[in-house]
Structure formats: C-alpha cells, structure tokens
Amino acid sequence: MNAATGDSSALHIRAPGTLPLAGPQGTTPLPTGPQVDSSGNLVLSPATLAALSSISTTVRLKDGAPIFHQGDTADFLYVVLKGAVRMSHQLEDGRNQIVAFEWPGDLFGGLVEQDTHLNAANALTDCQLVRLPHGALVRLFEKDPQLQGSFLIEAMSSLRTSQRHLLLVTHQRVIKRVAGFLLECSGQPTCFNTATNTLTLIMDRSDIADYLGTTIETVSRCLGTLEEQGMIQRMDPRHIRLDLTCLRRLLAE
Amino acid sequence: MNAATGDSSALHIRAPGTLPLAGPQGTTPLPTGPQVDSSGNLVLSPATLAALSSISTTVRLKDGAPIFHQGDTADFLYVVLKGAVRMSHQLEDGRNQIVAFEWPGDLFGGLVEQDTHLNAANALTDCQLVRLPHGALVRLFEKDPQLQGSFLIEAMSSLRTSQRHLLLVTHQRVIKRVAGFLLECSGQPTCFNTATNTLTLIMDRSDIADYLGTTIETVSRCLGTLEEQGMIQRMDPRHIRLDLTCLRRLLAE
DNA sequence: CGACCACTTGAGCTCGCTCAAGACTAGTGG
DNA sequence: CCACTAGTCTTGAGCGAGCTCAAGTGGTCG
Numbered sequence: 001m002n003a004a005t006g007d008s009s010a011l012h013i014r015a016p017g018t019l020p021l022a023g024p025q026g027t028t029p030l031p032t033g034p035q036v037d038s039s040g041n042l043v044l045s046p047a048t049l050a051a052l053s054s055i056s057t058t059v060r061l062k063d064g065a066p067i068f069h070q071g072d073t074a075d076f077l078y079v080v081l082k083g084a085v086r087m088s089h090q091l092e093d094g095r096n097q098i099v100a101f102e103w104p105g106d107l108f109g110g111l112v113e114q115d116t117h118l119n120a121a122n123a124l125t126d127c128q129l130v131r132l133p134h135g136a137l138v139r140l141f142e143k144d145p146q147l148q149g150s151f152l153i154e155a156m157s158s159l160r161t162s163q164r165h166l167l168l169v170t171h172q173r174v175i176k177r178v179a180g181f182l183l184e185c186s187g188q189p190t191c192f193n194t195a196t197n198t199l200t201l202i203m204d205r206s207d208i209a210d211y212l213g214t215t216i217e218t219v220s221r222c223l224g225t226l227e228e229q230g231m232i233q234r235m236d237p238r239h240i241r242l243d244l245t246c247l248r249r250l251l252a253e
Numbered sequence: 254m255n256a257a258t259g260d261s262s263a264l265h266i267r268a269p270g271t272l273p274l275a276g277p278q279g280t281t282p283l284p285t286g287p288q289v290d291s292s293g294n295l296v297l298s299p300a301t302l303a304a305l306s307s308i309s310t311t312v313r314l315k316d317g318a319p320i321f322h323q324g325d326t327a328d329f330l331y332v333v334l335k336g337a338v339r340m341s342h343q344l345e346d347g348r349n350q351i352v353a354f355e356w357p358g359d360l361f362g363g364l365v366e367q368d369t370h371l372n373a374a375n376a377l378t379d380c381q382l383v384r385l386p387h388g389a390l391v392r393l394f395e396k397d398p399q400l401q402g403s404f405l406i407e408a409m410s411s412l413r414t415s416q417r418h419l420l421l422v423t424h425q426r427v428i429k430r431v432a433g434f435l436l437e438c439s440g441q442p443t444c445f446n447t448a449t450n451t452l453t454l455i456m457d458r459s460d461i462a463d464y465l466g467t468t469i470e471t472v473s474r475c476l477g478t479l480e481e482q483g484m485i486q487r488m489d490p491r492h493i494r495l496d497l498t499c500l501r502r503l504l505a506e
Numbered sequence: 507c508g509a510c511c512a513c514t515t516g517a518g519c520t521c522g523c524t525c526a527a528g529a530c531t532a533g534t535g536g
Numbered sequence: 537c538c539a540c541t542a543g544t545c546t547t548g549a550g551c552g553a554g555c556t557c558a559a560g561t562g563g564t565c566g
Contacts, residue, residue: 089416089420091420092505093424093505095425097419097420099416099419110412111409111412111413118413118416119416141398145394145395145401148398148401148402148405149394149401152401152404152408155405155408155409156364156408158412159363159364159408159412159415160364160371162412162415162416162419163342163352163364163371163372163415165419166350166352166419166422167342167344167350169422169466170422171344171346172348172466172521172555173521174521174522176346204544204545205544205545206544213422213425214522214523215523216544216545216546217522217523217524217545217546217547218523219545220546220547221522221547223546224546237530237531237544237546251345251346253346425523425553427554457512457513458512458513458514459512467555468554468556469513469514470513470515470554470555470556470557471553471554471555473514473515474514474554476514477515490512490513490514490562
C-alpha cells in the first residue's frame with residue numbers, strides 16, 4: 001500500500017475516482033488545485049501537509065478498540081494510516097449494520113448530525129490513525145481553500161464508496177453479494193496478495209454478514225458454494241484464494 | 254416548500270443535518286462561514302448568489318425527460334428548483350437500481366468517475382433546474398472559498414441521505430422498507446399535504462420497487478397489508494393517506 | 507368500444523433465515 | 537500430554553417471506 005505510509009512527511013489521501021470539480025485529471029494538475037498522483041491518490045501539498053501536521057495527532061489503537069460511538073459528540077476527523085476501521089450503525093430494532101470498512105488513506109468521522117456521530121467506529125486490526133480536531137481544521141480551511149477542496153474530493157469519494165456498497169447489498173442473490181465483497185477486498189493491498197491471489201480476511205463472519213445484510217450462516221454457505229464451483233479456495237477461515245476472473249463473471253451475469 | 258423557491262434572488266440549498274466543519278449551528282452563524290437558516294437550510298450569501306447566477310442557467314424539463322445518462326461526460330452540476338428528479342444506476346446484470354430521488358433544494362450531478370456520470374438522471378415530474386458548469390464553478394471556488402464550503406456541506410448531506418437509504422434497504426422486512434419509504438416521502442412538502450396527511454406519489458410502482466430493492470408485486474402487496482392494518486389508506490394508486498404515528502411505530506419495532 | 511397501461515391479486519416455489527448440532531482452533535489447568 | 541472450555545466457523549433441516557409467473561381490475565386514450 002503506497003497511499004498513506006506511516007511517514008508523516010507525506011500524507012496521501014485516496015481519491016480513487018475523478019471529480020471534475022477538482023480540475024482535469026490525467027493531465028498535469030493545476031498548480032492551484034489539489035494534486036493527484038499517478039495512482040489516482042490525492043496528495044496534499046507540502047505546505048498543506050505542514051499545516052495539517054501542526055494540528056494533527058497520531059494515535060495508535062489495539063485490535064477492536066473503539067474510536068468513537070454512535071451518538072458521541074463529533075470533535076475529530078480521522079485518516080487511516082495503517083490497519084483498518086469498521087464503521088457500524090445500530091438500528092432502532094437492534095440490528096447492526098456495517099456501513100463501511102475504512103482502509104489506509106481513507107478519511108472518516110465526518111458523517112455527523114446535530115454534532116454527533118451517526119456511526120460507531122472501531123479498530124478492526126491494530127492501527128495507526130491521524131486525528132484532526134474539527135475546529136482547527138475549519139480555521140485551516142479559511143487560510144487554505146485548497147485543503148478544503150481536498151476534503152470535498154474525499155467526501156465525493158466516500159459517496160461513491162457508499163453507492164457501491166448500496167449496489168452490492170441490493171444484489172438479489174446473496175451469493176453475488178459475497179462474491180462482490182471478496183472482489184472489493186481484493187482491491188485492498190492491505191489484505192490481498194496479488195502474487196498468490198490470496199485474501200486475508202481481517203473481519204469475522206459476523207462483520208461480513210452485517211456488511212452484506214445477511215447472516216453468518218448464509219455467508220458461510222455461500223463461501224461453501226463458491227468453493228464447490230471452484231471460484232475460491234478456503235485455505236483456512238481467514239485465508240481465501242480467489243479466482244478473480246470467475247468471480248467477476250459471476251457478478252456480471 | 255420554502256427551500257429553493259423559483260425566485261433566483263434567493264437560492265437555498267438543503268442541509269438537513271449539521272456538520273461541525275461548517276462551524277457551530279443553533280448559534281449565530283459565523284460571518285465568515287456558510288450560513289444556515291432557522292429551518293436548517295443552507296443559505297448562500299448574496300455575493301455568492303450573484304456569482305452563481307452569473308454562471309448558472311435555468312432549465313425547464315418535461316416529465317420523464319433525461320437530464321443525463323450513466324456514462325455521459327459530466328459537465329454540469331444541477332440544483333432542483335421545482336419538481337423532482339430520479340437518479341438511477343444500471344447494473345451489469347441488467348437490473349436497475351434507483352439510487353436517490355432529488356427534491357427541491359437538492360444538488361446532484363456530482364457523482365462522477367473518470368469524468369463521467371455514475372448514474373442517470375431523469376425528470377420525474379415537470380421540473381425546473383439550475384445548471385452549473387463544472388469549469389466555471391471550480392474557478393468560482395478559487396475566488397470564493399465559502400462557496401466551496403457550501404458544496405462540502407451539501408456533499409456530506411448527500412452522504413447522510415445515501416446512508417439512510419442503505420439502512421432502509423437493509424431493513425429485513427420489506428414491509429418496513431415500504432413504510433420507511435412512505436415516511437421519507439412524507440417529509441417532502443412537494444408531495445405531502447400535512448393538512449390532510451395525504452401523500453401524492455409522483456413515481457410509479459416500478460420506481461419504488463427499484464428504490465427499495467424489491468418487485469412491484471411485493472410493493473403492491475405491502476401497501477395492501479399496510480392498508481388492512483389501518484396504517485394507510487389508498488385513495489387511488491397515486492394518492493395515499495398516511496397514519497404517520499402508526500408507520501413510525503412499525504419502523505421502530 | 508377495444509387497446510393499452512399501471513396496478514392489484516393469486517398460486518406455487520425457492521432462497522435464505524432460524525434454530526440446532528457438529529467441527530475446528532486456541533487457551534487453560536491438571 | 538490430555539481433558540475441558542470457549543469462541544469461531546461450518547453444516548443440516550425445516551419453514552416462511554418474497555420472487556416468479558399469470559390472471560384479473562380499473563382507468564385512459566384513440
């Protein structure tokens with residue numbers, strides 16, 4: 001994973017797609033606009049980085065540690081440097097929905113209503129985060145509009161991710177959701193080894209079920225079916241070898 | 254509907270929730286930050302409005318008219334003034350997902366990838382839109398950072414809407430989704446008469462089904478069940494009287 | 507009046523949920 | 537070293553919500 005190294009001298013924020021608002025892409029970035037590197041990741045300018053580092057704190061968290069709870073007062077934004085974070089939402093009826101997984105480079109903590117967090121955030125693995133106080137950030141925005149532009153791009157990126165998730169969850173057949181989930185994970189260098197096509201699942205079956213809107217039993221059964229059909233191979237419950245081509249074909253039909 | 258009147262001298266953008274990034278709410282808005290009116294709607298400053306009107310065009314569309322297609326080059330952002338817009342996404346497998354309905358005051362057209370629209374937009378009713386060219390908007394952002402701030406707030410608002418939709422669709426029982434959908438519509442002055450508690454559905458059953466991830470038959474049956482239970486009353490297929498209290502109770506259980 | 511469209515209702519089947527038991531791993535203590 | 541426990545994952549059996557296919561209803565327009 002090259003986006004968001006632990007090196008504080010270079011903070012990268014993932015911006016997988018393009019946003020016309022950010023100016024032309026694929027061409028030389030505007031000197032005055034946010035800059036995008038070759039891999040499509042957003043790179044904040046050195047000056048902005050310095051400004052950010054002046055208000056940011058790096059925090060380290062243990063596997064499973066809560067970062068904030070649903071309903072907590074929202075005082076900080078976070079950027080994942082290392083590890084992964086689980087965003088979840090508790091429904092009135094008691095069910096739990098995993099809203100997103102945040103990977104290195106992702107920004108989270110901005111989804112608030114009435115100054116309180118709409119979702120809970122938990123460290124999924126041991127992880128390292130950059131913590132940005134809202135107040136200082138807003139003040140920085142006034143001095144540095146480009147920074148605000150970067151956050152706008154990041155917000156649009158979250159929106160795309162959210163929509164992808166929606167489309168995944170509304171796939172009628174659960175087996176397609178599971179296949180889609182595996183493909184989604186395969187895009188994360190943090191947990192997918194491209195050389196061996198092996199996926200390391202950092203979340204348990206219950207997280208996957210809550211992410212896909214199904215049950216752990218169904219997830220397990222779907223993995224079984226996919227394995228029968230030769231699309232995946234379970235080395236052990238947390239390590240799965242994928243046949244990306246077959247999985248993609250399944251999703252398209 | 255007080256948000257987004259047709260009067261071009263006052264353009265309101267809905268920002269239903271609060272975003273700490275935008276500064277404190279419920280208190281006097283910062284003179285330098287985006288302003289939020291009493292009903293929580295974002296109000297652009299007169300100067301910004303003037304600037305926006307210099308680059309914007311008002312367009313009028315007939316019921317059903319396409320605004321843009323999925324995959325089209327994204328050149329404009331739009332704000333709904335009057336009427337409603339349907340955002341839909343065609344999946345590889347041929348299914349059609351309604352991603353959102355846009356109401357007066359909503360901003361849309363910003364969800365793009367590689368400079369092309371991720372979704373299609375169609376006028377659901379006769380409607381009136383403000384069209385903003387991307388390029389000019391970006392140039393305006395450089396001159397007027399507050400404007401960009403407003404768009405950031407609007408982006409966060411879309412994210413909240415998108416998450417609400419996700420939670421609605423993953424509610425296990427379809428009947429709850431339908432109830433939730435009706436309640437959601439009841440929040441739109443465009444189609445809900447608070448005096449008579451009557452909802453005017455501007456979309457057909459197929460749109461509702463595609464929005465909720467189900468089928469037209471199931472939507473119809475659910476409406477039947479809700480009617481049997483006295484929670485709603487179908488005057489005709491497109492006019493439904495709601496018992497808001499009962500519907501809310503159903504959703505919470 | 508008939509054609510067409512959107513909506514409703516019916517009947518049967520299937521996918522996925524529920525409840526329940528079994529398998530595997532890791533940690534603990536004798 | 538082997539129970540014993542506890543946690544996670546897998547597998548099984550039965551049932552029911554919702555999908556599919558199909559027919560029926562009502563409204564609109566030529």
